[in-house]
Amino acid sequence: MDKFQDKRLRIKQIAVDFINKMGGSTVVEDPGIPLVTKSNGKYNRYVDNQDSVSTDSAVGSQAPGAGGTFGITSRYDNIGYKLGRRKVLINRRRMIVNVEFATALLGIALMLFETELFIRGVFTKSDAGSIIIKSMITVSTVALLVAIVIYHVIGVQIQMTDNSWEDWRLAMNFPVSYLTILFELLICSIHPIPVDIEIPSYGVNGEYRMVSLDAIFSILMLARLYIVCHFTVVHHRLLTDTSTQSLGALNKVKIDTAFVFRALMSTIPGTMLISIMFAILIIDSWALRTCEIFYSPGSPESSYLNSMWLTAITFLTIGYGDIYPSTYCGRFVSVLTGLMGVGTTALLVAVLAQKLEQSRPEKYVHNFVSRVQLDKIRKNAASDVIKYALTLWRMKRQGVIGGNHRTHVYGKLLQSIYTMREAKNEKMTIGENSVGVIEVAKSVNDVFEIVEQIQGEQTSLQNKVISMEDKMKRIDEKLDLLLGKQ
Template sequence: MWLSNIAEDWWSLIGYSNRLDLCRDIQFESRKRAAGGRCSSRKTMINGQLHTFDHSCQYFTVSDRRFANIVSFLHNKNAVKIWTGKIGHLKSGKFHEDSNITQAFIGTDGMQTVADCLASNANVQRPVWISEVFWEEGSRKWKVDRFGFYDYLIIAHNGKCADKLMSSAGAPEVHSLLRVRFNDVLNPRDQRMHLCSLWVLLIAFETPLKLCFEGAHIDHDDISWISNNTAKYRNAREPVAGKKDSTECWTIISTKAFGKNFKVPQENIPPSTEKVVTERLLTAFKAATGRKEVPRVCYTRVQLWGAAVPINVLGSGADCVFDCRHHLGVCGDWLSSPCIQGAAISGLSLAEKIQQHSADVADVLSGYETNSTHHGHNMFSSGSLGFQQSSFVELRTISKNRMSGNTVVEDPGIPLVSRGNGKYSKYMEDDNQSSSTTTTTNVMTSKFDNISYRLSRRKQLLRYRTIVVNFEFSFALLGIVLMLIETELFFQGVISKSSVASIVLKSCITLSTVFLLVAVVGYHVTGIQLCMTDNSLEDWRLAVTFPWTYLKILLELCVCIIHPIPGNITISAVDPDGKPKEVSIDAILSILMLLRVYLISKFMVVHSKLLTSTATQSLGALNKVKINSTFVFKALMSSMPGTILIVIMLAILVVNSWAMRTCEAYYHPDPKNSDFFNDMWMIAITFLTVGYGDIYPNSYCGRFVSVATGLMGVGTTALLVAVLAQKLEQSRAEKYVHNFVTRAQLDKERKIAAADTIKYVLQLWRMKKNNENNSRKRIRLHGKLLQAIAAMKEAKNEKASIGETAIGFIEIAKSVNDIVDVSESLQESQSELKMKMTEIDSTIKDLQTKMDAIYTAVVRR
């Protein structure tokens, strides 16, 4: 078996690598330096240190269950890892993190490690040049140049070389699929594959840029993607001893339009073009990151990918194509989904199709066990069809709607295009294929493919989660109640810490805590199962985010595990007076146990109509809004802010008063501070940030509670001020009434001021005309004139400012609608005018014809 140009798309190789019964006789061809192609990296020595650049594939995501198994295998082989850095969109220096990307995978030391892992058990030889292939009907085998005959031929290349090589191979049906056109926009009339060209700039700076992200899609005319390779692979290798390296390496990828404008022969790039491209991409990088200046550049290299990203796919939507008559298969990401996952699924589908077709191969390879831990042997590699840089990077592949299994692809320079809605352009829809040419799709089925199963499973998991939260709330409340009973009995002197009653009560608290911890773990397990159901995932590891999911579970367990331990455990401490003494730790554990009250919010969320309502869940999913505790709290603050704030303040008053009393009673017994009502007074004046000083805490524990109460008071006061400001704000109708009355009053004041101005001017004119030299009277009239003029100007300015502040979104929308109506009326008028002009033109032509006829008749006479 021989696979043509498989090194150009190593992810198609994954499909074959996971079908061992087809791997024994596979021979691979590759390029000169390394078997990577789309998943390749460039390692360069800069300032005495070896640095890694990803100059093609930047990252990939997983939404298919079969591809998830492949990625799990690579992860176990330490060939891939999760990219934990920030990825998002960058526009004019402002970065917005993309929350849709749940897990982005990269190689452990560059994307090249993926290809190296797959080729680790293969005897890869390179370079080998294939110039001719031909199908011989007699032997029913493929003649491959000087390398002999092969049973099957697989095309995993989508460039001009594959087109030229297959034009005379004797398989016209498959050759029609490989016709290609290079452009940055799609010509819908041309039923051929369309590829775009992209430039890549590898650049290194002497010092770090200190940007807040590691990868970003760019909204710019020249560049579409930038990524920080240094931050991406910061732990890939140990630095050279004795050398401190601050170099930061970046990858910059152009847009499709830029690639078309600067298209040159990629095998021989002119130095002038290389210089211009470098300057343009660096300038665009500065503009996108909002940097006027960047650190000194110590390394640059430009590369042109001539056949970069497909901008259309095969019209049938198949994962692969297999010609049974000619033993010829075609696979690649350009058939159904231009992404890394699409390439892997395409190769796997074709391998399954060949296995089904070749009974002889199945008999020969029956002794080989099929699993994903073997990658074949005795493999052969060559330089391929003469086009060594024809495949490119998947800049972004995310699961926009994982429940439906759709893949969303972003080509550089165009917005996200969903394959699931049928808007991705297709080619070869009208071409008639031979009856022996078969297209295949995913033949494996999953329980998640049944939408009714997913919906019923989700409903069942939501019900389980509600039950688990009920148990959490019950066990937490039971433990708090038992703790309060034990503490109050100890304060009243009924029991001691060493008595049987105290030990029994604390043992019950411990038992309830154990059940609570089990319920917490069950809650998170149910959440992971919900995520798997929503996103059609078979492996639970794809539903968690490392390390944040584990840290979240650990934090919640640490909060819930705190409780008073049975027995009397004491520690040595020093009170504020400097006296050492033995104190019990039960007070601190009892106060920290009150942190379990956060479960009240979780209990309210699962029982809230906002969560149980199907309409709310559907609208939230459509608008990417998570229905969680934060959403419910914001909704309650919007609907009933006063009630929520009163409940919060009363809860803080009661809980902190009890905590203060417990601290003072345990660590600094004082009848005055141990009284609950005195502690409520102390908490109240601390909460209000007044602090009269008549009573204050004596223990360190009490002082800590006072500080926490003050911080809570500041935050609650801020919320109260915001609510009051919102309530005191005038409504739209009240603003209109107020503004109308104010304008009328200002008009009246302005008229009065204008009348006074005229009056004083006339009086001054009369005094001047009558030669009245009473300077005192003239000065008084002149002052009144200036005051009247100032009052008139002030009324005018204030009226103008009221008009500006009265404009809101509704007024703007109304103005826009009015402008649209005027524009439509103008367009109608123009259309009517155009029609009239056409009629006039037609009439003039008729007149001209008649005049010509009259002139001809006159001339003949």
């Protein structure tokens, strides 16, 4: 009988393991299994650093049926191995993001240096100095593209570890993942090439000029600044903390840029909005100045201060009209600035509304004071109703039926009745509005505690009734015995 029972338990465990594998979950080891096993006087490691798990040590240290699906051992069956490998991959990804951040900022700094030297007339686009600097930008761009590919490879490995996948193709969502990688590579590959290429450009007045293509490439190269978001995410405490990593991995919570941005907006919204607005002002001002100065170097918009003024009034959706862009590139930058201004203004309004909202203690104090004031108003109005009603009754007893004085007293009576009713209704409204989710949850908890207390009392009463019935039954049996003896 014991053999059949053991066999049934093992078949049940194999079925559970198969269901867990199909669902993407992990097989948690039996708590009774020691973390290390002693063999030949030495202790084996609980978490193996190698990619493959030895069947002699892993299967030997696990309970029967806990070795994987249908006896097949997987390296992801060990949850300690999963957490350790995930930590190693996250540290490796952090290092790659540091390389991305350094190469991206290096390329942008070289681009700004070369553009400013060209604007100030130090050299032209065909000089050796410009070609050397742009060649250095190309080298940094190649290094950035390689780092991006490695970053996505590590991301795929992290997904495989989290979901216990053995094939990397399961982590790639076709075609979204492939298009995302290609789009990111395309964005980061844009840079001023080490040759001088000029294209025809038309201004808003229809004037035709030959403009260097580096102006467009330099502005589009600023799109690499999205890597700053990656850098902030991988160095944020939500991702560097070991407990947060474990909770995120076990609960399938993706800690990405959007998650960290929402966390920062909930903790330091003012600092985030000021930083975003300042970054938009600096970047868009430089982009607008570059568009204008390559087309018409002597225009008012080619000044950085004038570009900042135009960007500011466009960001705030004011638009005085004293300065306006003279190129289609400048108009495009102005439109983007306006859209960013509208979105940032919406965030600013939401943050201000949240900051101006009363806290729970302030709301309770305000509601209490308002109720006290309304009670006073209602009592005063009730006393006025009694006073004016007695005045009208006395005037009626005295035979005063008409007259201005009686009409005035009657109007005061109606006004007092109206004030009393309004105070009562407003007090009821305050009571209804003060009930929120927290109050409802507290009431539900109180009701739950009362119900549990009643259930406990009913159980105790039921036990007492059962005990009483048993005692009465024993008394009845003893009485039967006594009567039987007689």
